[in-house]
Each structure stands twice: as C-alpha cells, then as structure tokens.
Amino acid sequence: MSVTTLHRPAHRDALSLLETAFEEGRMVTAFGRCTVDYDGRASSDLGPGDRLVVCKPDGTVLVHTDENREPVNWQPPGCTQYASLRDGRLRIRSERSSPAERLDVDFRRLEQLTVYEIQDRSDLALTGSEEDLRSRILDEPELVEPGFQPTATERETAAGPVDVFGADADGRPVVVELKRRRVGPSAASQLRRYVEAIDEEFPEEGVRGILVAPSVTDRTAALLDEQGLEFVALSPPDGDGAAVEPDTDDAAE
Amino acid sequence: MSVTTLHRPAHRDALSLLETAFEEGRMVTAFGRCTVDYDGRASSDLGPGDRLVVCKPDGTVLVHTDENREPVNWQPPGCTQYASLRDGRLRIRSERSSPAERLDVDFRRLEQLTVYEIQDRSDLALTGSEEDLRSRILDEPELVEPGFQPTATERETAAGPVDVFGADADGRPVVVELKRRRVGPSAASQLRRYVEAIDEEFPEEGVRGILVAPSVTDRTAALLDEQGLEFVALSPPDGDGAAVEPDTDDAAE
DNA sequence: TACTGCATTTCGTTC
DNA sequence: GAACGAAGTGCAGTA
Structure with missing residues (x-):
C-alpha cells in the first residue's frame, strides 16, 4: 500500500502521473476547480466549482461536491479513462460504448492529485436483508x-x-x-x-x-x-x- | 480553495486535524488500512482492507473500495462525525438518530489524510428526464x-x-x-x-x-x-x- | 443479452 | 415527518 501525491501540480506533471495511473489501473483522486460535461443516457453540464473526482481501477468515475451521498456526475464500472491537455486545462475523460456515454472533467486548476496502490480487501458481511x-x-x-x-x-x-x-x-x-x-x-x-x-x-x-x-x-x-x-x-x-x-x-x- | 495533507501521520496528529476539520465543517478524505462496522437499518462488518473514506460537510460519509460505483459502506447526509483513538487505532465514527445508525471506521494505519476547503459551486443542468x-x-x-x-x-x-x-x-x-x-x-x-x-x-x-x-x-x-x-x-x-x-x-x- | 426485483437504495416533491 | 415515485438509478441473480 503506497500513495503518491502532487500538490498544486503543473498540468504537465499531473498529466504524466495520470496517464501512468490509468495505464497501471491505480485508484486516483483529484481535487480542484473544474467543469463537468456529460452526455449519454441523459446529458448534463456543470459550471466551474471545486469538486473531488475519484477514478477506480474498474473504470468507475465519481464526481463529488460537498453535498449528498450521490455523486453529482459519474461513470459506471467498465469505462475507460483518458487524460489530456485541452485549451490549457487538464481533462479527465471517461468513455464507454453500449450505451455510448462520455464524461469530461476539465480542471482549470488542480489543487491535489493522488494515486493510490490498493493491496488487499475483505468481504462485507451484511445482515438485516x-x-x-x-x-x-x-x-x-x-x-x-x-x-x-x-x-x-x-x-x-x-x-x-x-x-x-x-x-x-x-x-x-x-x-x-x-x-x-x-x-x-x-x-x-x-x-x-x-x-x-x-x-x-x-x-x-x-x-x-x-x-x-x-x-x-x-x-x-x-x-x-x-x-x-x-x-x-x-x-x-x-x-x-x-x-x-x-x-x-x-x-x- | 486550499488543501491540507498529512502523509502517514501519527494517529495523534491525524486526530487533531480531524477534530478541527469536523468542527469547521470541512470535506475530508482518508485512505488506509481499516475495518468498518455498521449498525442501523441493517448491520454489516468489513474486515481489514485499504479503503478511501470521504466525509462531507453535510454529514455524508462514504467508504469506497477499488470497485463499483456504490460505496461499500456509508452514512447519509445529516449525520455527525467524531474522531477518536480506540485501542491504538484512529476511529472515525458517524452517527444519526431517527433512524438510529452508527458507522465506525477504524484505521490501523493511515496512509493519507486530507482536509479540503471548498469555496464555490455551480448548479447542474440535466436534460433527458x-x-x-x-x-x-x-x-x-x-x-x-x-x-x-x-x-x-x-x-x-x-x-x-x-x-x-x-x-x-x-x-x-x-x-x-x-x-x-x-x-x-x-x-x-x-x-x-x-x-x-x-x-x-x-x-x-x-x-x-x-x-x-x-x-x-x-x-x-x-x-x-x-x-x-x-x-x-x-x-x-x-x-x-x-x-x-x-x-x-x-x-x- | 434481457428481464426481474432488492437496496442501509437516494433524492425530490407533496401532503 | 410520512408517503409516493423517479433515477443517467446500481446491482445481483436468472433465463
């Protein structure tokens, strides 16, 4: 179990770390001022704001604001993530086909980028169902x-x-x-x-x-x-x- | 917008930062080896594993593993968070009444603890409903x-x-x-x-x-x-x- | 893949 | 607060 963190990184450095993380299937969190654009089963646009983005190795993406249990935008498991520089912004894109869905998170400024290495897990035992x-x-x-x-x-x-x-x-x-x-x-x-x-x-x-x-x-x-x-x-x-x-x-x- | 991060902190230091963050209503993420215990509408126990815990200012708590869109454990908005030291472990507890529910996340080792300051947000415009x-x-x-x-x-x-x-x-x-x-x-x-x-x-x-x-x-x-x-x-x-x-x-x- | 039904559903609206 | 229904529902199970 280990963690790599960049604090207010240059987009260039963030891009490089993100590309590695996506390739190697690492869990990632990113926090900063961003806009979000989604198109798929429905469509949505989210103006600039501070959000926490979580990318999981299984292809899940979550965009969380400071409220509610539900992410304000997301992508389900099985999606593919890409990082790129667009217009001086750092873009995390997540896509899938069937159904065709695309999520773009464009960071104007990235406050923190963290890549996690998860080692083990244990099963959940739930009662009351x-x-x-x-x-x-x-x-x-x-x-x-x-x-x-x-x-x-x-x-x-x-x-x-x-x-x-x-x-x-x-x-x-x-x-x-x-x-x-x-x-x-x-x-x-x-x-x-x-x-x-x-x-x-x-x-x-x-x-x-x-x-x-x-x-x-x-x-x-x-x-x-x-x-x-x-x-x-x-x-x-x-x-x-x-x-x-x-x-x-x-x-x- | 600012971020405070502790890397592999001593429980004592983590506790102090967490207490401040909960008091001031900050968003928090914690990552490390932990167990999770939940009791409320249902009950569950989760053995040791590496998870990402997100605490929101509105009282939401999310416990995410490396898989699935849904958190493996959670607490809905409106809950109250506490930090404490129990048995040499750092505990994040979340409680609410009506219905009575309690969630304990006990960290054996905390890899990273981050406190965020969120400034602004923008409304979501969704179409296709x-x-x-x-x-x-x-x-x-x-x-x-x-x-x-x-x-x-x-x-x-x-x-x-x-x-x-x-x-x-x-x-x-x-x-x-x-x-x-x-x-x-x-x-x-x-x-x-x-x-x-x-x-x-x-x-x-x-x-x-x-x-x-x-x-x-x-x-x-x-x-x-x-x-x-x-x-x-x-x-x-x-x-x-x-x-x-x-x-x-x-x-x- | 399609279909069914559960979920600590969550979330909004209305009463 | 209770009740009712939609959701980018998610998710597991089965045919």
Whole structure:
C-alpha cells in the first residue's frame, strides 16, 4: 500500500502521473476547480466549482461536491479513462460504448492529485436483508403463525416468484410476501397478484396471502383488509432500527 | 480553495486535524488500512482492507473500495462525525438518530489524510428526464399523433396517477404513459391498468392507451399489441443516446 | 443479452 | 415527518 501525491501540480506533471495511473489501473483522486460535461443516457453540464473526482481501477468515475451521498456526475464500472491537455486545462475523460456515454472533467486548476496502490480487501458481511428475514421465518415458521409450514421459497407462479410458499394448520395454501422495511400499497398489489395466481392453481382451497414486514402504511393496511389479505409484523434479525416499534396494528382479520 | 495533507501521520496528529476539520465543517478524505462496522437499518462488518473514506460537510460519509460505483459502506447526509483513538487505532465514527445508525471506521494505519476547503459551486443542468419528455409532448402534442389534445398531467385514477391524459382527434379519451428509456413488459402492464381504470370512468367511449418511450423490447411490443395498446417512439429532448435508433416498429394498430 | 426485483437504495416533491 | 415515485438509478441473480 503506497500513495503518491502532487500538490498544486503543473498540468504537465499531473498529466504524466495520470496517464501512468490509468495505464497501471491505480485508484486516483483529484481535487480542484473544474467543469463537468456529460452526455449519454441523459446529458448534463456543470459550471466551474471545486469538486473531488475519484477514478477506480474498474473504470468507475465519481464526481463529488460537498453535498449528498450521490455523486453529482459519474461513470459506471467498465469505462475507460483518458487524460489530456485541452485549451490549457487538464481533462479527465471517461468513455464507454453500449450505451455510448462520455464524461469530461476539465480542471482549470488542480489543487491535489493522488494515486493510490490498493493491496488487499475483505468481504462485507451484511445482515438485516430480506433474505435474512426469509431465513428467520424458515427457522421459526411459527413467527408467521402457529402451525404454518413452509414448503418452498421463490416458488414460481404465473405472476412471478413467491417469496415463501406453504400451508397453514388447516392445510390451506399460504402465500407469504416479505419486505425488510415499512411498506406502501405496491406490496399489497404484489401480494394480491401472487394470491390470484396461486388461487388459479388451487381452486376452491381458499388461498391465503400474508404480508410480513416491520410495518405498513395506513392506506396499505386498509388495502390489505379490503382484499382479504393479512399482515404480520416482523423485522429481519439484527436490523433493529425498524424492529423497535412495529408502528401499525396488524391488518389480519 | 486550499488543501491540507498529512502523509502517514501519527494517529495523534491525524486526530487533531480531524477534530478541527469536523468542527469547521470541512470535506475530508482518508485512505488506509481499516475495518468498518455498521449498525442501523441493517448491520454489516468489513474486515481489514485499504479503503478511501470521504466525509462531507453535510454529514455524508462514504467508504469506497477499488470497485463499483456504490460505496461499500456509508452514512447519509445529516449525520455527525467524531474522531477518536480506540485501542491504538484512529476511529472515525458517524452517527444519526431517527433512524438510529452508527458507522465506525477504524484505521490501523493511515496512509493519507486530507482536509479540503471548498469555496464555490455551480448548479447542474440535466436534460433527458421523464419530465423533459412530458414537456416536449405538451409543447408538441402532434408528436404523439396529429390531433392529440392533452388535458391533464398526473391525472388521478383508481390505478394511480396517469402521466398525460387527453383526447384524440375523434374525442376518444387517451391515456399516455411516458418512459424516458427503453421499456420492458412492466410498462405495458402499468399502461393497461390505467386504461382499465379510465375505461370504468368513461364506459363505451373506447379509451386508448399509448406508451411513449424511445423504444420497447420485442416481447413488450407483442404484449402491447395483444392488449390493444399503442406505442409511439419518442425520446426526451437532447437525451440523444436512446434517440438514435427507435429499434422496434411501433405497435399501433 | 434481457428481464426481474432488492437496496442501509437516494433524492425530490407533496401532503 | 410520512408517503409516493423517479433515477443517467446500481446491482445481483436468472433465463
């Protein structure tokens, strides 16, 4: 792991370092007064301002201002970077085809240019996802309701794959739709479509639909009720933020 | 605009600079061998590795590896940052409440620490959005078809708000669904639901549904055709990437 | 490649 | 602050 930094470099020196860095696939950050021009799936122009530009070895480019989590401009992984001198300005260009997209960052003055050498990495272990919620239910089906027996996950239906499919204590088919966080009306529609699809497969068996999520919005609770669907308040394990207070009463009849 | 950089600083010196930077609301980048621990809406742990950490004055924190456009860990705007020494490691902590979230980045060794002073900025002008497409159609309704008269945007229906609503040359109600890019089957379903909803409002009037997008996939064109829906190839202004070739014939009967 | 659905989505607008 | 929907969404998984 090592770092090379140029402080207020002449464009000529910056260009030389950048070209080497892009060739060797190094991570780069550049900070200074620049304009940004983008053309591709959409188009944008950004006037002069101070921004931090990050170029990754995988072809990603990020242009960050002092606000927001999202870069104000970017290029996705897989792009190719070039450095050049244009009109007395240092240009970092990033291009890709399919779709054709081009990003130009023109520096009037470069305050700092840094090239990093990254050695190792370690994998991220994330918990609290929808998949964790599914595992939790497969481990303890009674969290959905006593006597619930899951028989399949991602079971295919005419309306798409159902998160968890099973049967209740009376042997009635049960469709379970999982959401890791508080849900709106779209989840109710989604569940309804699944129930209708399963209903055609098991006519006369009284297919039930249960939405499992930390909570639902008021309108969604009403929708579920109207459509004879049920709700069980449950959060993914460890993702405790949403688990603290299931803030709506359940809509199960 | 100025920059302060420490190269392989002692934790003690880094701590002092960080505390000042957080107090004064400066943008900060830190690079080095670190572990990351996050707990909030979800939870994650990231073992030792070399990462670039960006702290913004608005409370955003980004942890970037050498891959992907998305940070491997982050904290959204509005968080508060703290620096401390823990166990011989330099810790950058970011917290917020509502929802309660915490991010710890512990540096074993700090390769570089930089504090930026950002002076000015300029606004982004983006074109090629769905709203641009809507404006284009309201300006020139004949782009949809000769005689088309828009009467409302975001018109409410039982199935949700319709992008553009109007009437054709024969006075038949027309539902227009806009998409800024090439669309798949889901857009056809969406349009169908709108048409059905409007159809209940205007029975016997032969409501038409038109999908306006740069192009559609083959299967979607077939779906539209089956359901008596129509397609008009049109792109947002300037968003020329998708406009080059409307690559499917239109599905209008 | 196309399509689907999740995401610590983020971000804006509206209520 | 909650809710709703767009995004140059990104991203992983699957057919």
